[in-house]
Amino acid sequence: MNNRQKEIDNLKDYKYGFSTDIENIQAPKGLNEDVIKFISNIKNEPAWMLEFRLKAFDRFKVLKEPDWQKPKFPKIDYQDLYYYSAPKSMKDKPKSLDELDPKLLETYKKLGIPLQEQARLNGIAVDAVFDSVSVATTFKDELTKQGIIFCPISEAIQNHPQLVKKYLGSVIPTSDHFFATLNSAVFTDGSFVYIPEGIRCPMELSTYFRINASNTGQFERTLIIADKGSYVSYLEGCTAPMRDENQLHAANVELVALDDAEIKYSTVQNWYPGDKDGKGGIYNFVTKRGLCKGKNSKISWTQVETGSAITWKYPSCILKGDNSVGEFYSIAITNNHQKADTGTKMIHLGKNTKSKIISKGISAGSSDMTYRGLVDISSKAKNSNNYTQCDSLLMGNKCGAHTVPYIKNKNSESNIAHEATTSKISEEQLHYCQQRGLNPEEAVGLIVNGFCKEVLQQLPMEFAVEAQKLVGISLEGSVG
Amino acid sequence: MKEQLKKDFDNNIKNLNLSQKDIEIKKFCLDNFIEKGFPNRKEEDWKFSDLNQLIKNNIGELSFYNDHTSTNKVDTSVFVDGLEHNKIVFINGRIEKIDFEYEKKDQIEIIDQSETINEFKNSNSLSDLNNAFTNKCFKILVKKGYQLIKPLIIYHSINSKIWSKNINLRLNFELDKDSSLRLIDLFSDTSEKNFLNIFYNFELKENAVLKNYKVDKFENKNIKYSFNNIDQDKNSVSETFILSSGSKFFKNEINCNLNGEYSSAFVNGIFSLNNDKHHEIRTIINHLTKNTKSYQLIKSVLEESSKAVYQGKIFVNSDAQKTDGYQLSKAILLNKESEFNAKPELEIYADDVKCSHGSASGSLNEDSIFYLMSRGLNYQQSRELLINGFLLDVVEKITDSQIKNLIKNMIGIKE
């Protein structure tokens, strides 16, 4: 096979694998106080923000890179990364989409997210984060009318400092674990959402993340606040170009739901997973945590994880308010040499709190998949309950599927039920589908989609279609 | 503790007739233990039960030397009535009696293995402690084709002569082809604040059958740890039942290696705890070849501020196709202070397998109580009937009917 052919094949495997030629402004390589000051300075941040970052950095210096998780990875040299990379043309921020660098717009078109037309048609407000900077937010006017704030977090720091100051770090404190702390110190941008009291956000809010520059760590920070009685559904999509080296993605997402509020957070994660031999790919070490702060509040996480070389994330819910509800729906697919260690934590603190976990793991090729989860019902969380179901599907015998639930029940009036199964696609099912005219890959796609159905149903329509296709694509080449 | 360990070790060695090489090996184990210390919650396997803290809080300073030069009087009143059985009697860790009175003498061999050191997969610093301090270790060999006529009861008595002591003991069993053994570990203690550390190794050859029952029923304030390693050849069966109830703390570990095709392992257990007892069962079933089977059922009834922990792992390696692994734990919390923790774990590298686990914990079902009360039963009767029914199916898993009845009587389960 000649080189060109190889390149084409590669492209076929990862259709989002291209990089865009855009001039970047980068902070000097490496991590120290100066770099943090550089980031804070270039973003024109107030003093309290810099203080927040430096406090996190102090903490980071004493923490060690964790090693308890199942996927092991070579040590990351944190001094050999760029912590800030922004398209140069962004320095003087465009006032509207029309002023955006046409090359950027084209990039998003390639990604299947033309900011203007398609977003408008679908009625989704999109915030696009390119490398570390939020480049465009659509539908701003319509949202502003209702008092909804949806903007890059860097903008929120400038325009809504009271809200940011109050809630940033309230769910993931600067003293958290290694990667979360790193993010607190160096995060560059991300999305900020505030839904005012009693407002039901009229459209899906969405952010697309893209890593473009090489050797760049991406550290976005997302903060969503749903005030009393409000509702918001938020979508997050991610892609990255193919590169030989591993890239680090360590985002933090914080959700806060006040009394009677509901936040639905959906992710389709399709970072570059590395090639067939396991070279390259994104290290996706993300901290996502939601706080059901008020009574009757609800936070629901839905994730479809198909990308990244290593995924390591546990979107969690802290059920503090009485009668609050936490949900976690997950599909994780690993193929080739991908490794994923993912799951959730449901911490029940309030009375009558309920949580539900549905996790579907599919491993193929030489990949390795772990569900790791914690359900903790504290002694004060009277009359609470959890239901957990984890199913794994294995394709071939070079891959692994693991289930590691931690279950702690300290309350006699509360119930926890956990079920897990591991199985494979039966020959009979395959035969049946093939007999009806499907090729093996179509058959697998069909069966796997059926296996994932409970989770796919949780996704908003626009996402569900994409996710279904993704499920099929991710497993290509894994049968036969 | 380090100085105490060294002093007690030297005292112990003095009484033993060991070669220089054996002393060195024991010394090596001691150094390992000194380096690691008692397991604590930083170790994943001890996350829910910090032995280091438990010993500190319940015993304080331990000493490790036991004078085994003189014999202890065997208290025959602890012997089980109404069931003819063979006996091994340990008193304060010293073997006082090995008696296979009901068996053909030439079919069972008792071999002194005191100088061999056991190394187990998945074990911890307690195995070093055990190796360093165990005085005598015997291997019970059941010869080819011999099936013991009567069960063997191993009595573990700790009497009031000792206090704040660590007792280590070790036994090895080999069940040759087509042989079988029924075994009951029975614990009775009249002294408190001791730490008992037991290691058994079982080797099951083709078609061998082991029935391994552990009964910790009598109230006591001792801390106990038991590790059973079971290696299984083709077609062999191991059945383990644990009644975990009497001690202040008891952690039972079962590590089962299904090496031969069509071998199977069953682990069933009951936690019946009150006061501030804290018990744990940890199982690791390694499915290492194809067509092997494992089944585990653990049920807990927890009163007052007691705490039960079940950590169960099913491991299936990539050669172990057609594995059938099942695991279920259920707990009833009867008091708001009681606590149940579980970590049911699956680690699977083969695709053609059927593995599942389930875990449920919660209170007694109020609707069931209402149903029973509407038929005239009072609350207490309803509660007892439900708990009885809840535990019954675990006891029913005991395949030996004599021993099943013995255990039913012990827990007071009615049919």
Added chain:
Amino acid sequence: MLKINNLNATIDNKSILNGLSLDINPGQVHAIMGPNGSGKSTLSNILSGKKGYEVSGEVLFEEKDLLELETEERAHKGIFLAFQYPLEIPGVNTNIFLKTSLNAVRKARGEKELDAIEFLKLVKEKSKKLKFDEEKLNRQLNVGFSGGEKKKNEILQMSLLDPKLSILDETDSGLDIDALKVVADGVNTLRDKNNAFLIITHYQRLLDYIKPDFVHVLMNGKIVKSGGPDLALELEKKGYENFN
């Protein structure tokens, strides 16, 4: 025998019964009919002592305040509820359960408790009458029983305990015609001048087999109309809407 006076019940601040009154005398069979959500099951729950309701009003059973009694005390006094959904209780053997229950009730009545042999003889005789498969008595209580078997088991319990007032909560739901006949036969043989029945049902079907003396229509938590057996037929024809 049973006197219900202005009974109100709420659960989680939702009002379910709103001033229900009803008199039942020995030897009578009353049927309460009503659409879903009219409060039928709540009535049977409250009469048998299920917790969780806020109740006001008066319920007298043989001139004594029923609401003050515990669930099992009501059973001892002779109130029996045939559950709409009999519970499955794993691990509890049906025979043991029946014996414990019967002896608890007998003891409360001051009668001699039965030993195993006497009990088995009695249960055998009753099972035969009700065409209840005796083999099921050795199984776990209701576990793996079909819907019909569970309902028959309820009737068997009823005949064993020999209650004064039997409440049948939608006993006919989910039954095929043969099972329905067995249940009805059971009730008809038990019927005499000293006991009474309260049959709660959605459909008129069961009343073809058990002839009620009185029929009441329950809507929105109270009885909106009472009459003779003809009322059931009228309901079946016209539907509930016309009674609102």
